[in-house]
Amino acid sequence: MKTFIIKLLAFFLLLIAADFAIGGIYSLYDHLKGGEIGKAHEIMTKVNPDILILGSSRAAHHYNPEILKEALQMQAYNAGFDGQGTFMDYGLLKGVSSRHKPKIIICELTPIFDIYQNAQSSSISVLTPYSSSYQLDTLFNDIDPNEKYKLLSNSYIYNSKLFRIIPNIISGRVDFINGYKPSHGTLDKHRFTPKGKEPAFAVDSLKVRYFKKLISKANELGATLIFTISPEYYNTESSEYYEKVFDIADERDIPILNHLHDPRFTGNPNLFIDPSHLNSQGADLFTTIIAHEVDSICKSR
Amino acid sequence: MIFNSFQFLWLFPLIFIVYWGADGLSSSSGKGKRIAQYVLLAISYALYAQWNLPYTLILFGITLCTYSFALLIERNKAYGRKKYIIWIGAILTILPLVVFKYYNFITQAGASALAWIGIDRPAPGLNWVVPLGLSFYSFQALGYLWDVYYRKYKAEHNFPDYMLFVAFFPQILCGPISKAEELLPQIKREARFDYARGVAGLRYLLWGMFLKVVLADRLGIYVDTVYSDPLHYSGSSNILASIFYSFQIYGDFAGYSFIALGVAKLLGYDIIKNFNRPYFATSVSQFWKRWNISLTRWLTTYIYIPQGGSRKGTLRTYWNILLTFFVSGIWHGANWTFLFWGLIHGMAQCVEKFLGINKPVGKRWLIPPRILMTFFIVNVAWVFFRLPSIEDGFAVIRHFFTFGKPYLDMLSISHSVFALCVVIVVDFLFEYRNSAIHSFLGRHNAIRWAAYLFLTLSIALFGVLDSGQFIYVSF
Structure with a gap:
């Protein structure tokens, strides 16, 4: 037993040393040109936008920062991520605000990711390398109380990231401009059918808490927070699905730019790539409309 | 306890220390393996109860049932009476499995059959969670009962030893399905930590x-x-x-x-x-000597061989193979897909046997x-x-x-x-x-x-x- 324990401890020491060395992966981050990890790294460590766009894929592919910059004469950055919502938005805002205060925060609402329980929400693991330096430990621990132990390991922090980083560094592929990733193509009407009424989702109390914290953080920074809803191709989606977020926004006097069933978009396959996502043409048109509306809100305040 | 969970990372080292500590205590107090064995039994039940406390009663019930019926079989050596006892014991052992896993499937299949002849009677469904590992520990306990019946193994008289045999935590959720002759003697022997x-x-x-x-x-x-x-x-x-x-x-x-x-x-x-x-x-026949070996062994010992195995002619052999894989299919789940999957494997083995390519x-x-x-x-x-x-x-x-x-x-x-x-x-x-x-x-x-x-x-x-x-x- 004694030999067994000694050898086991020796192996653990070796493992700790190897784990420490794995922390060196972070030095590769500065060579990233694209990908989700590259984008998150850019947001957390480099960019200083005056306009910050937050939200899910409906943010990432719908808001062209160049158009916002031209219209509002301010630097803009699209920090939307596929399958992400409140937790990611909060983490990114904390990262950016640690060195720069955005003036306008546009937050695209996707209730399934923002306030409802949903198994399809992506994990916020791209933020693990920044957990201690940007005080995101509380966020991680609130999501899973075991995270504080797991985050002690570099292997855990960089779990599933190596095969994302290395191909990106080798290819040098840039897939976003100021965080914006345009979608190309048009909607094939035969592939999709209108989705019915969204089922009654259960509210995720932790998401709601962080949704409110996100609002408080924006207020604390003195930024103008604006909620937006992008168009859907079908006009079947009910506004009921958004009721809960509307209530929270109303309580805090946050303006909502609701384009869910905007007739300029809804039903026009040339502006969509799928029923919930605009293509680059649709995104440019939508960003132009949003830019004017945001300008009006800012002028009125 | 799920092996790939964070809980396993910290809990198993604790179990390891407590178990071997208790083993040391057993040796020094001259109580052989008793204390360590009780500790392992308590851990096994506690881990099962952690998932679902009421379902621990099912585990205990199956354990008590097979333990008691094995003793009854031992006491009643007359073939006729012994046969009744084994069948009652076997039915009671698989009863929870039938109720929890197959009730809905059976009633729905019945309702479909009635609908086919024009009688529309909706099947009342049960919405119960199937107890974890039920198929595995039921089969392990049932195997023991048949071993006692066939006099391959003497009935176990020590109830805590037998409880540990059925509830041994490393294998309770997904097997392997152990035989009494493998595990029970190890539970009884005085173990020492072995480096290798x-x-x-x-x-x-x-x-x-x-x-x-x-x-x-x-x-x-x-x-x-x-x-x-x-x-x-x-x-x-x-x-x-x-x-x-x-x-x-x-x-x-x-x-x-x-x-x-x-x-x-x-x-x-x-x-x-x-x-x-x-x-x-x-070959598919060889595949089953390498895949889920303990289940194959169980099915061979308690289904295939009692039906005559390959001793009763070619056609009967094919029938026995198909029957064995029918049971294998239904064991995997209450769905026609599993039966069909079993049928493919059974038929493939019959074809291989026919062509002589099963070796x-x-x-x-x-x-x-x-x-x-x-x-x-x-x-x-x-x-x-x-x-x-x-x-x-x-x-x-x-x-x-x-x-x-x-x-x-x-x-x-x-x-x-x-x-x-x-x-x-x-x-x-x-x-x-x-x-x-x-x-x-x-x-x-x-x-x-x-x-x-x-x-x-x-x-x-x-x-x-x-x-x-x-x-x-x-x-």
């Missing part, structure tokens, strides 16, 4: 964890995506998903079995090695094509096993032959290819260069340790660390 067994245990644990977390759960991401709406994806994507699923279920189940084997060894117990590189089998291949050049052919049959059968209905299975197989852009999620594919390469290379080396690799690793400590480190870091760096459930837990 402990090291072997860690190796199995590490390899099992790699198979589950790095191979199975990675492949599962692609498989789940494609099989969520298979006809939406191209034929090539469906073919890839089917191959990935074959390896996913291997990684998942073999992974669990190796972890269970490793955990048992670390506690001083040897349980059956449930997997032996099944995809290197050269290991002699000629070396024949081995690769036979491995590929076996994999092809097993792979097609897994399609039905994975999908919700037989119609879906046929639709997917028809869809294999359609063209279209393959779905290539590079992240999931790159991780999957990495894991597959490691597993195929390791399995190949141990299949065809077993003694050479053992002697090489035995001589080079640094390489052996580097291999351990590589596997451990691979689990942490490339594994899916979300404690995904084992597929076989639901069977």
